Amino acid sequence: MFDTMTITKAVAGVCTALLIFLFGKWAAESLYGGAAEAHGEEHAQAYVIPVEDAGADSIGGEAVEEGPDFATLYASADAAAGEGLWRNCRACHSLEAGKNGTGPSLHGIVGRTVDAAEGYSYSGALEAVYDVWSPEHLDAFLTDPKGAAPGTKMTFKGISKAEDRANLIAYLATQG
Numbered sequence: 001m002f003d004t005m006t007i008t009k010a011v012a013g014v015c016t017a018l019l020i021f022l023f024g025k026w027a028a029e030s031l032y033g034g035a036a037e038a039h040g041e042e043h044a045q046a047y048v049i050p051v052e053d054a055g056a057d058s059i060g061g062e063a064v065e066e067g068p069d070f071a072t073l074y075a076s077a078d079a080a081a082g083e084g085l086w087r088n089c090r091a092c093h094s095l096e097a098g099k100n101g102t103g104p105s106l107h108g109i110v111g112r113t114v115d116a117a118e119g120y121s122y123s124g125a126l127e128a129v130y131d132v133w134s135p136e137h138l139d140a141f142l143t144d145p146k147g148a149a150p151g152t153k154m155t156f157k158g159i160s161k162a163e164d165r166a167n168l169i170a171y172l173a174t175q176g
């Protein structure tokens, strides 16, 4: 009986010591683990910020498009290839000065003031967005005319391929 009591106490003591040890270990690990987690979150944020910047850099209708930016494409644009794309525009536009059709004459359009073709009745939607038809503005407008200049009466769906737009604008720059 005495022996049993001693053994019981000894076993209880060992178990208690073990539990305290395990609890201590668990507490220490969860504290350490928690700290490590917070640290990991900092890293995740530091990683997200440059990704958001990259998105902001590509504002201008190009957000979903991969590949070189407009300046790069325009610098090496092929005006001869652009001439073939003019077929998308000729139904409504002429390149002759003063000759308006459904759309205004695009004679000398690159660098021209917006809404400036003489004798053409514009909607006013374009000059609400742009001042001068710089190559960059033409690129943004021609990507999605209705999206870029809401209310425009140019019913053209746009040219989705960035390279095509750069080539076409390079061609227009040779006209006038």
Ligand code: HEC
Binding pocket: 086, 088, 089, 090, 091, 092, 093, 102, 103, 104, 106, 109, 113, 114, 115, 116, 117, 121, 122, 123, 124, 125, 126, 133, 138, 142, 151, 152, 153, 154, 155, 156, 159
């Ligand atoms: C279905 C007819 C139509 C087609 C096709 C069309 N346009 Fe237009 N475009 C218009 C009309 C109409 C306007 C006048 C828009 C307004 O006043 O809102 C216009 C306006 C413009 C302007 C502004 C001109 C200025 O004087 O400010 C540019 C630039 C232009 N178009 C380029 C193009 C190019 C490049 C293409 C071919 C890729 C094209 N358009 C295809 C009808 C068309």
